[in-house]
Amino acid sequence: MNDLYRFVTGPLAWIAFLVFVAGSLVRIGHMLYLVRKKEAFIFSYFSMSYGLRSIFNWLIPYGPVNMRRHAVLTAVTFIFHLALIFTPIFLLSHVVLWDENWNVSYWSLPDAAADILTVVVIACCAFFWIRRMTQAEVRFLTSASDYVILLLVAAPFVTGFLAYHQVSGYPLFSILHVLTGEIMLMIIPFTRLTHMLFFPFTRAYTGSEFGAVRHARDW
């Protein structure tokens, strides 16, 4: 058990970060290469100001018309993404790890708050799961992989929650927590989680075409 713990927190952690960073760079690099090779015109139509205008407007909760049409989903989506990114970065036990290993220290979340945010992330995943099952237009688009990805995103939070509350068998949950966290990080560049990497690009391109060429709004 200890060996396993040392492995997942040691070499595997390195590998996970490496795969995430390198994988992301490769994906973005490959995309830019493809654009250059096949559709170079995209670069000439790209407009930084209209691209940013579009990204900015799509980051405002309830700004775009469609967000207002889906009031609950919009709230859940924003809360989910913020909690998903914010919690692991500012979790005290993660900050301590940075401190121990790299001598980097920064502000951390109070444990109670982190606990609540963890539950929030899990609840949001449950919401997305139910939405996929019940909304006809989403179910039609859904394949098994969508559920698997959702599980993989929820897993580090579920296991972390169990480990933190020291339910019976919690050492195993600690290991699973680290492991699933690493898996999630590693699959970002290779699954639909790439939307995290590509969002700024697709949004900015559409924003450029709408803004600079078509003189219209895209939200």
Place this chain on the structure above:
Amino acid sequence: MVHDAVPAEEKTVLDEGIEKGASRLTEERIAEVINRVLYGEGGARIRVYVDTCVHCGLCSEGCHYYLSHDKDPHYSPAGKVKQTLWEMIRKKGRVSPEFMKRAAEIAHTQCNACKRCSMYCPFGIDIAYLMLVVRRIVHLLGMTPLYIQSTAHSHSATMNQMWVKGDEWPDTLQWQEDEARGEVAGLRIPLEKEGAEIMYSVIGPEPKFQAQLIYQAAIIMNAAGMNWTMPATSGWDNSDMAMYTGDNELMGRIKRRHFETAIRLKVKKIVMGECGHAFRSVYDMGNRWLGWKMPPIPIVHAIEFYYDLLKEGRIKIAKKWTDPVTLHDPCNVVRGRGLHEKARYVVSQICENLIEMHPNREHNYCCCAGGGVINCGPPYKMTRMLGNRVKAEQLFETKSKGAKTLIAPCHNCHSGLEDINHHYGLEMDVKFISDILYAVMEKPEKA
């Protein structure tokens, strides 16, 4: 997971172009063409759009087909990609001729390439583009719907959309000139006038069966004192169905002829009639195919032209149009060029009372005729009628507020809305801006 399922209420339309084309196909040939298009010709956008789509379904409500079919997911924008491209990618192009028949039907008749959905997708994924990619595949497989393919043949043979022969064109212009001289003394439709400021271009159907639009344009140009001309040769037609069949090579030929005609006449700009798809072709797609970032000669759509005329006071209004009007925002010049405020200015100058339809401006519902769908002909008329119930509801609401005249400043919209008008018994009076402008303007001396 059902992949090829056809929505229950969808009646099978027998389209000879699709059927004949499909009967000649093998899976090998299909795979070869699909892979050539997906990985040879294109690649960057297709790949990124397909990988980035999180299957959230948020684009659904962008689409009038989806809304009109009681939210049947087969008609949602991403649902159409699922039934076409996702499957092609998953099977590495090895899909059956049957599958391709359905794909052709979806891409050609269940998407107007109106781009409304890309304003509803959080990633701005351009489903219209993806459907045009499917049409490109369909074109290369030789299974384009019959009617629109025939239109493309006309483009190819005559450089206009309606098989208008070489001498029929100047004949029509002279005929309209004669007619107009009955109303305005000394009126001219100047042909081949080198160095004029404006070349006025129209779409094929105008000389064929809407010649009164050329008449009206001539009266407007004359009253405004414009230095204008029309070509006597081919190149007068700005329309382009090849853009919608995925025949990009032909699109390039047509646009080159159009631009080169304007360059030959040494005009300063091209002013075009009230057509949306033609505007998309000269301003957005055809010029790109030819390697021009922007059109080589400034292109002015009729809405913008009328706006300038009214702003500069070149046209005076005798008495505004009294019937309350409502204004349809055509996708290709609103989402495609942002002309919605100028259109409103023009309408406010020539009509007494504008009653807005909702949603409007960039968010207006498509007419369901554009994007080549109406050009797929009579077999698909019901596809358009059933696929755009929301438009009828939107118009009905406006009518109940008093609107009597429906202004549709685009040819496709105009014809499509006329069909909706009849099918749903709306009894509105569908007009171009020029119809009204012509009716209310001060005209020069009678003959």
